[in-house]
Amino acid sequence: MAKIAIIDDDPDILDASSLVLTSKGYEVVTATNPDDGYRIVKESSPDLIILDVMMNEPDDGFFLAQKFRKEKILSPIIMYTSVSKSLGMDFGINELVPVDEFVEKPISPEQLIEKVRKLLHTKGEV
Amino acid sequence: MDNSHCPKILIVDDEKGLRIGTKRLLEGEGYVVETAENGYDGIKLGTTTEFDLAIIDLKMPDIDGIQVMKEILKVYPDSVCLIATGYASYETAIEAIKFGAFSYIPKPFTPEELFQKLTQGYSRRELIIEKKKWKQEREERLLEVAFEKSRLNTIINSITDGLLVVNKNGEAVLYNPSALKSLGFDQIKIEEYILDKLHPQIADLINKFLSSETCEQKSFSSQVELKANRELIVEATSSPVLNPDGTLAGVVVVLQDITELKKIEFLKSQFVSMVSHELKAPIAAVYGYLKLFSDTSIPLTEEQKMNYLNRSQIRLDGLLKMVNDLLDISRMELKTVNKEIKDVDLPSIIRPIIELFQIDIKKKNISVTIEASEKLPHLKADQDEVSRLFTNLISNSIKYNKTDGSIAVNITASGNYLITEIKDTGIGMKPAERAKLFQEFFRAKNDKTKDISGTGLGLSIVKRIVDSYSGKMEVESEFNIGTSFKIFLPLRYENNNNV
Numbered sequence: 001m002a003k004i005a006i007i008d009d010d011p012d013i014l015d016a017s018s019l020v021l022t023s024k025g026y027e028v029v030t031a032t033n034p035d036d037g038y039r040i041v042k043e044s045s046p047d048l049i050i051l052d053v054m055m056n057e058p059d060d061g062f063f064l065a066q067k068f069r070k071e072k073i074l075s076p077i078i079m080y081t082s083v084s085k086s087l088g089m090d091f092g093i094n095e096l097v098p099v100d101e102f103v104e105k106p107i108s109p110e111q112l113i114e115k116v117r118k119l120l121h122t123k124g125e126v
Numbered sequence: 127m128d129n130s131h132c133p134k135i136l137i138v139d140d141e142k143g144l145r146i147g148t149k150r151l152l153e154g155e156g157y158v159v160e161t162a163e164n165g166y167d168g169i170k171l172g173t174t175t176e177f178d179l180a181i182i183d184l185k186m187p188d189i190d191g192i193q194v195m196k197e198i199l200k201v202y203p204d205s206v207c208l209i210a211t212g213y214a215s216y217e218t219a220i221e222a223i224k225f226g227a228f229s230y231i232p233k234p235f236t237p238e239e240l241f242q243k244l245t246q247g248y249s250r251r252e253l254i255i256e257k258k259k260w261k262q263e264r265e266e267r268l269l270e271v272a273f274e275k276s277r278l279n280t281i282i283n284s285i286t287d288g289l290l291v292v293n294k295n296g297e298a299v300l301y302n303p304s305a306l307k308s309l310g311f312d313q314i315k316i317e318e319y320i321l322d323k324l325h326p327q328i329a330d331l332i333n334k335f336l337s338s339e340t341c342e343q344k345s346f347s348s349q350v351e352l353k354a355n356r357e358l359i360v361e362a363t364s365s366p367v368l369n370p371d372g373t374l375a376g377v378v379v380v381l382q383d384i385t386e387l388k389k390i391e392f393l394k395s396q397f398v399s400m401v402s403h404e405l406k407a408p409i410a411a412v413y414g415y416l417k418l419f420s421d422t423s424i425p426l427t428e429e430q431k432m433n434y435l436n437r438s439q440i441r442l443d444g445l446l447k448m449v450n451d452l453l454d455i456s457r458m459e460l461k462t463v464n465k466e467i468k469d470v471d472l473p474s475i476i477r478p479i480i481e482l483f484q485i486d487i488k489k490k491n492i493s494v495t496i497e498a499s500e501k502l503p504h505l506k507a508d509q510d511e512v513s514r515l516f517t518n519l520i521s522n523s524i525k526y527n528k529t530d531g532s533i534a535v536n537i538t539a540s541g542n543y544l545i546t547e548i549k550d551t552g553i554g555m556k557p558a559e560r561a562k563l564f565q566e567f568f569r570a571k572n573d574k575t576k577d578i579s580g581t582g583l584g585l586s587i588v589k590r591i592v593d594s595y596s597g598k599m600e601v602e603s604e605f606n607i608g609t610s611f612k613i614f615l616p617l618r619y620e621n622n623n624n625v
Contacts, residue, residue, distance in 0.1 A: 010407055012437055016414030023424040054403060082406045105406060106413035109421050 002120050003027040003044060007037030007064070008052035008080060013105070017050065020109040021116065034064045041073060048119055051099070052080040069098040076100040076119040080107070133248050134175070137161045138168030138194055139183040139210065144233075148181070151237055152244075165189025172198035177205050178251045179244060181231065184211035184218060192225050199226045204258065206251040208243055210235070288360070288381030290314070291367060292332055294374060296321040308352060308360055308381045325350055331364035332377045342366070349384065359388045400567050404448060404582065408441040444581065451583035454514075455566075458590045465508040465594075467619050472505060472512070472537050472544060473498040479517050480535075483524055491530050498537040505544055506619040507595060515591045516546070518584040519611055523550035525578050526609070542616050543597075549610040555603040563601060564589045596620060 004026050008014050011032060018028045029044050031037040034055055041049060049068065053061040065077050077099040101115050135157050139145050142163070149159045160177075162168035165186045172180055172194070180198060184191035195207045209222040212233040219230045228250055231243050282289055288305030292298055298320040306314060309328075314320065321329045327350045334346050345365040352358045360381040367376040415434040418424055426434075473496060480487070480494055487494060505512065523533045531551040538545050555563070559570040567582035569575065592599050595615055603609040 010411060012411035012441060013414060015437075016411070016418055016434075019418060019426075019430075020421075020424060082403050082410065106410035106417075108417050109424065 002047040005046040009055040136177040136180040173201040293376040408445040448581040469504040526552040
């Protein structure tokens with residue numbers, strides 16, 4: 001059973017996302033800030049990380065992703081974004097932003113599950 | 127003849143008959159005539175008034191006619207003199223002309239001969255005056271041009287936009303001090319090739335004209351960062367300078383400093399992004415919950431449903447409050463708030479606010495005390511604004527307080543200020559949080575604050591209101607101990623919004 005870490009400072013987003021993923025059988029761990037996020041990833045070695053780009057600072061999610069990669073934590077990362085483009089942080093998938101997928105808020109369950117499945121290379125229910 | 131344009135004639139002759147006869151004859155033709163009976167009187171008359179014409183007898187008992195003419199011409203060189211002589215000869219004629227006579231007239235003369243000479247003489251006089259007028263005008267014009275040039279230089283040197291003119295060969299021909307400053311040069315050498323020293327973008331703007339010899343009257347503009355890190359950004363505009371025949375003479379470049387504009391633009395877009403982000407967060411949360419409700423593949427318990435509905439409601443309330451706060455801020459920024467200045471008794475504003483929050487106060491079992499000095503002077507202020515100011519502060523002191531905590535409100539008057547201190551026993555702030563306190567949307571984020579709702583705009587509004595009354599604020603805070611806000615409001619209201 002795949003384990004997924006969700007790191008987002010909005011408790012409602014955490015709750016809704018967790019519920020969607022647990023209802024599909026995934027195991028979910030959550031954190032509401034980058035420090036706790038780093039800790040739970042180190043502790044539980046998730047198969048996939050969902051990371052909000054803007055928490056305490058406009059780009060601390062992005063720095064956390066870099067930190068994971070630097071420490072050879074290579075689980076796929078889905079990044080939640082809201083208005084990062086208009087903040088001048090035009091993220092594209094390249095070596096500077098070491099994430100695998102972007103999901104723009106608000107998030108629909110189908111879209112989330114589709115991206116999660118794609119990255120975990122699974123088809124159908126786990 | 128119009129009197130103002132009547133030729134004025136002086137007749138100097140010792141022969142009385144000739145004087146009287148000529149005078150009568152000329153006056154009949156509209157001339158203004160004066161006469162002198164000897165050389166002495168002739169000089170006196172001819173040097174005190176400027177005559178158009180003078181007819182001077184050559185041989186007079188006291189002073190010689192040529193001498194009289196010389197004296198008159200010394201003072202009025204433009205008077206036209208005719209020498210009259212009964213001993214007409216080549217020699218006397220030449221001598222008279224040598225010394226400045228226009229012509230000579232042999233005596234006796236017929237009226238026709240006289241008129242003919244006078245008409246010629248007067249034409250000469252008119253020519254001289256015309257020439258003099260032109261000369262004077264030309265001198266005046268030259269002066270004007272010189273003055274105009276120096277004035278133009280003064281204007282060019284005093285404009286804040288940088289100005290640089292280069293000729294067809296790319297050599298600098300004119301610049302002002304602002305251009306020097308913008309371009310970061312100590313000096314620009316006139317008639318020295320300058321294109322290789324300019325920022326490539328500016329050189330490009332000039333080359334657009336120089337390389338094609340384009341003579342179209344159009345301009346090219348681009349924004350050039352002359353100093354890195356947005357320290358100096360100019361809008362450079364190049365336009366052609368054309369010769370009278372329409373060929374290219376050179377290029378003029380105007381450098382407008384838009385650094386501040388860019389800064390404001392940047393701040394604005396940052397603010398818009400922040401606002402969008404903050405508005406989007408509750409929308410995303412509610413959207414997420416609604417999607418859960420509509421997704422039949424995800425089973426929800428009744429309890430979950432109630433919980434999600436409840437939280438959606440809270441997020442929407444927050445969203446509404448944020449939109450209202452933003453509108454308040456926007457109104458304050460635009461200074462469209464019409465202050466209704468009245469006498470305001472501060473304690474009687476603060477007490478109802480505390481009443482309003484009774485439910486929250488009781489929930490946390492917070493004790494609230496209000497202390498106010500006796501005979502506190504009234505403020506001159508807008509009641510609604512003062513109320514909004516303290517509602518925000520008191521709401522914070524409750525929201526961020528601990529259970530069983532306390533809030534002490536203390537109002538005193540000191541000098542020109544009414545000082546209100548609101549001291550709580552709340553969670554306090556770390557220095558780093560304290561520094562960002564008045565930033566829009568800043569909210570200290572930690573375990574203690576995660577369940578406290580807020581827009582992050584309250585203190586921003588507080589600060590704007592205090593500023594609009596030329597007041598000041600002091601904040602003291604210790605993490606985990608509590609926070610104290612001191613608001614200084616001037617007793618007298620001075621309208622400083624009419625900028």
